Amino acid sequence: MSTTAVAHHDEHAAHPTGIMRWLTTTNHKDIGTMYLTFSLIMFLVGGCMILGIRAELFQPGLQLMKPDFFNQLIGVHALIMIFAALMPAATGFANWMIPLQIGAPDMALPRLNNWGFWLLPPSAILLTLPFTLALFGIGDGALATGWTFYPPLSIQGGIGVDFAIFAVHLLGISSVLGSINIIVTLFNMRAPGMTLMKMPMFAWGWLITAFLLIATIPVLAGAVTMLLTDRHFGTHFFDAAGGGDPILFQHLFWFFGHPEVYILLLPVWGFIPQILQTFSRKPMYGYKAQVYSFWAIGALSVVVWAHHFFTAGMPVPALLYFMYSTMAISLPLAVLFFCWIKTMWRGSMSFETPMLFTVGWIILFGIGGLTGLVLADVAADAQYHNSYFVVAHFHYTLFAGGIMGIMAGVYYWLPKMTGHMYNEKLGKLHFWLTAISFNLTFIPQFFLGLAGMPRRIPDYALQFAEFNMISSIAAFVLGLSQLIFVYNIISTIKGGKKASDQVWEGAEGLEWTLSSPPPYHSFSEQPIVK
Amino acid sequence: MSSQEESSHNESLSADEIRSAANRRLGFKMAWIVLGSLLFAFSLVPLYNVLCTVTGLNGKTNDTATTLNDTKVDTTRWVTVQFTSSTMPGLGWNFQPKQASLKVRPGQVETALFEAKNITSQVVSGRAVPSVTPGVAASHLKKIECFCFQKQALNPGETKVMPLRFFVSPDIPDDIKEMTLSYAFFSVENAQ
């Protein structure tokens, strides 16, 4: 009886094919696929931009580009990587996996979901269009302020700043819509019997990310709107001559900006323990401790923002407060590290590609966290601020902690999503090349920063030449290795060894009870969770 | 299709409808949070100004003249006031303090001189924005008369010496022995 009902349903939902299917789809898997594809494309675009930067930095002196264009590449690279690569990748997995993991037929607000995605391509175009316009003599190129939009530079900048402001508005609306959808799905659509404290860690990570997003994205939107009115409508929010204050912008920006780094990482912290338990073949350690740590980190993340501008001038009590509160975040983070390691402890581990990425991730992200602790020290930060040390630090957290974590997730779930096994040899090759060239790219940058090389500078003093050369060569290896990843994904979608429903021997959870690939409508009959 | 199947199908549809109504309700509740944090962002602007006035966070000094009451001069200590200046882009002036620093007794009225020269061929007006470091000292630097209280206009090629009359309040904490007063001159054309 139930099967006829299901068949009946599918007929009703006869959907358009071709491009109209993707434009109008409200199916969570279609939308998830679009997010992930968009993210991969933008990852490559942002990567090409930064390879331009590394080529310029290969030697001291100005060889390839004007300083202004250099600055545009850096700013747009960062905006693309954060808003168009990392965030959509996490949202893509949320769309694909959250309904499967909590036993829901789809996301709660499917139409909203479709709009959320289709705001992304226009904003990517807005971000990059000024480059093209400049070729035709319109304007002077893209935003050249760095991704942080600091005034007064951003008030003096050309049309690239306006384009970037509108892009940020659209990206912001998109993530707010995505977040509302995820919150509603997690609260209203869980299978009977799945209490909040039985939700998979990935769902927990996203729940907190979504709350952080709807609380902080509007602050960013407000800040860039004030910037826009300062630029064109004669207000003086950030203009000292008119009684405003440029430092106010830094407060507003980082009130969003710091939670943003946890927004990027919480979803990854969600699936890391799931991968660890699968390949260690034992249940994850300290589920409750991890959930509470998520909450603690989410709450702390909104009260520490000023550590990004210790050097802008603050009363000493404020410096001390922001230093200690920032350092306090490392406590719940240490709890998480402990739980991850304890999950592997005495497990019968095997090292397929997702597990390699995960174990590598733990080590590299650990380095990112530890160097952050160094930067949180007010006295030390006076030296390191705005140096390459910072650049190296946030790449250990964002490239290793973010992108490599996402890659672990891709290898882990790709067989479930496509129904085929990826090429394990190529996957392992991709891991080793990425891990080694990543370290060779960014370890030299730590030393450059300690030696005093400032960031966002196209030329540098001669004593920095060797380390920059190593870093540039490794960056190109890192960039090219990603082509293996792209090739592996495409060939897995096209074909390959059939994946079983469970895919991995130790995998547990609702998503592994469905066929690989799962049916178009996931759980027409909601499963009961005991 | 039997009638029984038909009815079970309808039932599940209406359950779907109930659920999607609940979903929409929760969605709108979340939208209120979004609106709330947008309002919060804009309310941070006045809040920030209040906080700065209270703590001297951004080093702002009084922007109207302080009147000189019979303030006692504290002859037991010295405070060094250093002067620095900058001209913002878009203002074609040279602008410098005429003295690098002054050693003053708290409560004693002093005069510092600044010199501005218009190096363009037009009449140009500018406005000076002061800032004191460390921020906690800002409220203890009292200005009796300052060129920064009004905008200043200079004819082409004109040089003008501009005075600042001030005293350091005797209430200034003992541990502040030095402060820096900085003036940034902005063009008034693009900031009325």
Ligand code: HEM
């Ligand atoms: C092939 C991989 C990558 C390389 C070689 C690379 C290299 C660089 C370099 C050299 C800079 C700064 C240059 C300067 O300031 O002078 C930079 C900035 C930045 N990158 Fe990357 N990057 C890569 C991937 C990523 C990824 C995946 C993300 C984010 C998820 C990211 C986020 C950022 C951010 C936020 C900045 C700061 C930009 C600014 O503050 O102006 N990068 N990157």
Ligand SMILES: [Cu+2]
């Ligand atoms: Cu931060």
